[in-house]
Amino acid sequence: MTKPLPIGSTIGILGGGQLGRMLSVAASRLGFKTHIFEPGANPPAGQVADRLTTAEYDDTAALEAFAASVDVITYEFENIPTTALDVLEQHRTIRPGRESLRISQDRLTEKDFLSGLGLRVAPYEKVETVNDLKKAIELVGTPSILKTRRFGYDGKGQSRIMSDDQADQAFSDIQGAPSVLEGFVEFSHEVSVIAARSADGKVACFDPGENVHKDGILATTTVPARLTSAQRTDAVLLAANILNALDYVGVMGVEIFVTHQGLIVNEVAPRVHNSGHWTQQGCSVDQFEQHIRAVVGWPLGDGSRYADVVMENLIGDDMDRVPEIAGERNASLHLYGKAEAKPGRKMGHVNRVTTGPK
Amino acid sequence: MTKPLPIGSTIGILGGGQLGRMLSVAASRLGFKTHIFEPGANPPAGQVADRLTTAEYDDTAALEAFAASVDVITYEFENIPTTALDVLEQHRTIRPGRESLRISQDRLTEKDFLSGLGLRVAPYEKVETVNDLKKAIELVGTPSILKTRRFGYDGKGQSRIMSDDQADQAFSDIQGAPSVLEGFVEFSHEVSVIAARSADGKVACFDPGENVHKDGILATTTVPARLTSAQRTDAVLLAANILNALDYVGVMGVEIFVTHQGLIVNEVAPRVHNSGHWTQQGCSVDQFEQHIRAVVGWPLGDGSRYADVVMENLIGDDMDRVPEIAGERNASLHLYGKAEAKPGRKMGHVNRVTTGPK
Secondary structure, X not given: OOOOOOOOOEEEEEOOOHHHXXXXXXXXXXXXXXXXXXXXXXXXXXXXXXXXXXXXXXXXXXXXXXXXXXXXEEEOOOOOOHHHHHHHHOOOOEOOOHHHXXXXXXXXXXXXXXXXXXXXXXXXXXXXXXXXXXHHHHHHOOOEEEEEOOOXXXXXXXXXXXXXXXXXXXXXHOOOOOXXXXXXXXXXXXEEEXXXXXXXXXXXXXXXXXXXXXXXXXXXXXXXXOOOHHXXXXXXXXXXXXXXXXXXXXXXXXXXXXXXXXXXXXEEEOOOOHHHHHHHOOEOOOHHHHXXXXXXXXXXXXXOEOOOEEEEEEEHHHHHHHHHHHOXXXXXEEEOOOOOOOXXXXXXXXXXXXXXXX | OOOOOOOOOEEEEEOOXXXXXXXXXXXXXXXXXXXXXXXXXXXXXXXXXXXXXXXXXXXXXXXXXXXXXXXXXXXXXXXXXXXXXXXXXXXXXXXXOHHHHHHHOOHHHHHHHHHHOOOOEOOEEEEOXXXXXXXXXXXXXXXXXXXXXXXXXXXXXXXXXXXXXXXXXXXXXXXXXXXXXXXXXXXXXXXXXXXXXXXXXXXXXXXXXXXXXXXXXXXXXXXOOOOOHHHHHHXXXXXXXXXXXXXXXXXXXXXXXXXXXXXXXXXXXXXXXXXXXXXXXXXXXXXHHHHHHHHHOOOOOOOOEOOOEEEEEEEHHHHHHHHHHHOOOOEEEEEOOOOOOOOOOEEEEEEEEOOOOO
């Protein structure tokens, strides 16, 4: 795929959750149609997309029909089975490309990759056995955190280790899966850079946001983040470094710890990112549109910011507060159309513009 | 319908054009689904809605099935056949209500209604025959403009009269339809108020925008509009007066001429309005969400403005400029997914935030 897709083309999106939903809406704003591929029933993205395929990722015929019906393929999550990607890639371009998926699907590969670029990451050790873990604890120290190499998100597949004697418990917590022990990093706060790279290699970053997590799940992102001008530049440069190294096309979320020793990369996500939702208010082009622009081969949009914003996730029974939030001044609600509000489930978010009204 | 609809309910929208499309997206942001009813093939709103019914307005069975599948009904245009409304209304609440449609479907009824409220309108006379027209020209004077009473928009169904001897030509231009002769108003500029009223009677208005038309079609809307503080108050009060008189539920566009003699109401549209598209940038709750909130029985959102915006319509071959606009700083594109760019056809719009970036 060397030319920009004409307006009216169809973008295939793997995954029908809230990110697919907001990508779909952004695509429609630019005159593109979307086709969602999602195994689960009644996915949030299906309500706003032109087409929906409900099928498993091992359904080759469904994957091929899906690929044939779209002009380019992107995704809302990084844990897409490799076999599905093999099928799809024979028919259509996938953006961002396979290399970014290969790296982000495995925490160890990701950390090796980031270190290889000369970027600072938390101390880490590969763990395959409980003995590996004991040795790793000696090297990395405690407190530390054991994370499965694959398919972890929002605090799942993780176990905290506060002292040497917790190795067995931690290894059992993660069910003995191949994993990585990560040392704790003394950081003052976490920021993330939502970075985009176009098919012709241009990089554009949104202003870094400052993240607060609660129970392992993002709670709020605030822009502007507390960063010195030098830190801001460093953050943007390291993100650009990562995207360029991967010949990346699309939006990536880069989580960064701010420490006394400098910036430490926490993790990267090869997709639009929860910490970039604030861009829907206060930027002319939000992260979802920016991703779509890259995927269809358009030039990136201007991501400069004209307002201060605090994004708050609405998780589980936070939905009970919706009537109250709906009446707030300068609050923009974004609900995901999920039927049931389970604990820990992201149901929506609210962007509060904190710049005074005109 | 006395209670607010729960999140997850379905809103039926009559009309599948760009207004239906943007209403549908706004509904999804609040967690509602939409079902579009539209006779034409491949309507823009169908691409972003949960469901689409393609049927004519005289298809009673299709209307009934549509009504049964939704929880409330609204519309994107005022010229819905009365017979269709009669069918739908037996099954579901229609918002805004029938009275506002009755009034806005007929220019004469509308002008009588507005005058009856004590609002100033342009001088007008009812015309049914060419003799009526000749008498009307004597009363109203020239230049004046002959407009059909029903189904006119964007300059269609209109004929300008520059001198007494053009009566026959003008009457033939509008094919002898029942019509109204309107006197020209000496105005310095036109503004519009996008006003909303909730089911419990609360009124909220967006900041007035200043409109520029070209060839009878809206070209740009700029906020803030050039208005004194007193004019701003007058504009908002007269809009509220209209909505309250109609026991209106939803968003209404009120076009107003600014003259040396005060504000003169040009026309009203019982729906979201092209001159309110600027609210998508720079307001936490835009006109589309505001309309949806009213329709589902939610309280209105805060419509205060945190940025200055210029909205420009993209009409016909303005689409050729999209690549250039896509690269502009602070420009937000909104394209409608229409297949073909015909002359005079609204293909999209761009909102330019003119407040400096942070």
